[in-house]
C-alpha cells in the first residue's frame with residue numbers, strides 16, 4: 001500500500017493546496033495531510049482551526065486523512081510508515097527552498113523521497129498569506145479558498 005504525506009502550514013488551506021490534494025490522492029492508496037510546524041512562520045490560525053478547515057474543504061474522502069504533527073517531518077514519516085512526501089510547486093521561485101527541504105529530509109533519512117507536483121495554472125498566483133491579507137481588508141477570497149471555509153477566514157481576520 002502506498003502512503004503519501006502532504007505536509008504544510010495550511011494557514012489557511014487554499015484552492016492551490018486542494019488542487020495538490022486532489023491530484024496526489026489519485027496516485028496513492030492513502031494521502032495523509034499533516035499540519036506541521038514551520039518555525040520560520042507565526043501562524044494566524046490555531047492547529048485545530050487549520051485541521052477543521054482542511055476537513056471541511058476535503059469532505060468525507062476514504063483515502064485522505066488530516067492530522068497534525070509537531071517535530072521533524074522524517075519522524076512523522078516513520079511513525080506512519082510512509083516514504084513519500086508530496087509538495088506543490090507554483091513557480092520556479094518555490095523551487096530553491098523546496099529543493100533545500102527535500103535534500104535536508106533526504107539527509108536525515110535516505111529512504112524518504114519528495115515528489116513535486118505542479119499546481120494548475122489558475123492557482124499559481126495563490127498563497128495563504130495573500131488570502132489572509134485580502135480577508136483582513138475585506139477583499140474577495142471566494143474564488144481562492146473553498147466556499148465552505150471563507151466565512152471562518154473572514155471572521156478571524158476581518159479588521
Ligand code: PNS
Nearest residue numbers: 007008009010036037038071072073101
Ligand atoms: O506550508 P509550508 O510552511 O511551506 O510548509 C513547510 C513545512 C511545515 C512542510 C516544513 O517547515 C516542515 O517540514 N516542518 C517540519 C519540521 C522539519 O522536519 N523540518 C526539516 C525539514 S526543512
